Amino acid sequence: MNRIYLIGFMGCGKSAIGRRLSFLLKMPYYDMDKEIVRQLGMTIPEIFERFGEDYFRDLETKFLQNLQQEQCIISTGGGVTMRKVNQRIMRQTGLVLFLDAPFKEIWRRIHKDPNRPIVRRSTREEIEALHKARYRDYKRTAHITIRTEHRSLRQITQYAAFQVKRLKNE
Numbered sequence: 001m002n003r004i005y006l007i008g009f010m011g012c013g014k015s016a017i018g019r020r021l022s023f024l025l026k027m028p029y030y031d032m033d034k035e036i037v038r039q040l041g042m043t044i045p046e047i048f049e050r051f052g053e054d055y056f057r058d059l060e061t062k063f064l065q066n067l068q069q070e071q072c073i074i075s076t077g078g079g080v081t082m083r084k085v086n087q088r089i090m091r092q093t094g095l096v097l098f099l100d101a102p103f104k105e106i107w108r109r110i111h112k113d114p115n116r117p118i119v120r121r122s123t124r125e126e127i128e129a130l131h132k133a134r135y136r137d138y139k140r141t142a143h144i145t146i147r148t149e150h151r152s153l154r155q156i157t158q159y160a161a162f163q164v165k166r167l168k169n170e
């Protein structure tokens with residue numbers, strides 16, 4: 001299967017790059033969060049509030065298990081690598097790109113965003129600890145790590161497309 005999964009911490013650019021990459025590579029695009037919001041008819045914070053985080057994590061796994069599209073780009077949510085089953089599905093059904101952004105830049109981008117319930121309920125220190133705690137799972141799940149520091153959305157998109165084409169031709 002020729003899927004491309006974008007993984008990485010909240011605010012690293014998965015949704016922004018995924019959209020651009022799908023346009024550049026002319027491939028169907030899914031934003032996991034948006035698909036879950038559409039499926040439930042409520043926002044991510046409302047899902048966390050009403051059903052709890054574990055239920056949200058089940059929805060992420062169900063999305064991966066039920067996805068039929070073979071050739072597509074998927075921007076995952078930042079917590080998708082928390083479950084080994086998700087890691088396995090992504091590695092076995094596509095190319096996994098880890099967008100590795102420095103925490104300072106991530107915090108600048110997400111600290112005021114009300115749509116991330118984990119950010120709303122946490123201190124900066126707790127989010128930084130989560131960023132560190134998840135790093136190893138991002139690295140072990142990814143086929144390719146893309147450092148995004150000092151790179152524009154356009155530069156990262158073009159580099160990701162180059163890597164995808166390179167690996168397809170290998």
Ligand SMILES: Nc1ncnc2c1ncn2[C@@H]1O[C@H](COP(=O)(O)OP(=O)(O)O)[C@@H](O)[C@H]1O
Binds near residue numbers: 152153
């Ligand atoms: N490399 C970048 N340069 C500038 N802005 C970026 C970059 N990557 C992401 N952003 C911006 O940061 C915010 C969060 O990006 P988003 O794609 O929603 O992250 P994610 O889906 O990984 O949580 C968006 O406003 C996005 O435009």
Ligand SMILES: O=C(O)C1=C[C@@H](OP(=O)(O)O)[C@@H](O)[C@H](O)C1
Binds near residue numbers: 008044
């Ligand atoms: O890191 C996480 O646990 C989460 C990241 C979010 O997606 P983004 O990474 O697109 O913000 C969203 O799935 C939810 O708020 C949980």
Ligand SMILES: [Mg+2]
Binds near residue numbers: 016075077
């Ligand atoms: Mg996103």
